[in-house]
Amino acid sequence: MPIFEVQVIIENKAGMNDPEGETILNDLVLKGSYSTVKKIRSAKMLKFQISATTKESAEKTIRKLCDDLRIYNPMVSKVTLSVKSA
Template sequence: MAIFNVHVTIENKPGISDPEGDTILNDLVLKGPQKSVSKIKTAKMLKFTIEENDKKSAQSKVKAICDELRIYNPMVSKVTLDVFTA
């Protein structure tokens, strides 16, 4: 068994509004010196540490946990899982 870090990034699918990203862009970035920024998208990241046999098992287990606990809405969210050796 090995220990893995699994980063789960949850962001809106293309076409779904991101009011938080729009607010950051309009209220913070464009009012400052960073006029070249045209879009900001926000995301949530969960960081799991898990003990499994291999990277694929670690990724599958964390995905199952997220699905079972309904951590994200699959209708509007895009989920990316990245696995690293701890």
């Protein structure tokens, strides 16, 4: 059975506060050398390797895993999955 790598990117939805991104931006502004940077949004990425018959099956399984384990809060988080052959 083929092996797929599934990347799960979890970030705050648009309009939600992003304290980590704001802290990084404030640090850059204080240093003064990156004043052209106007906004930073942070995210976390999880990488899974999974045996599956198809890319679609791999994505469906990892999405269910993330939902079942409550890896993210659907009220505030946006989740993006990408799948490629390992």
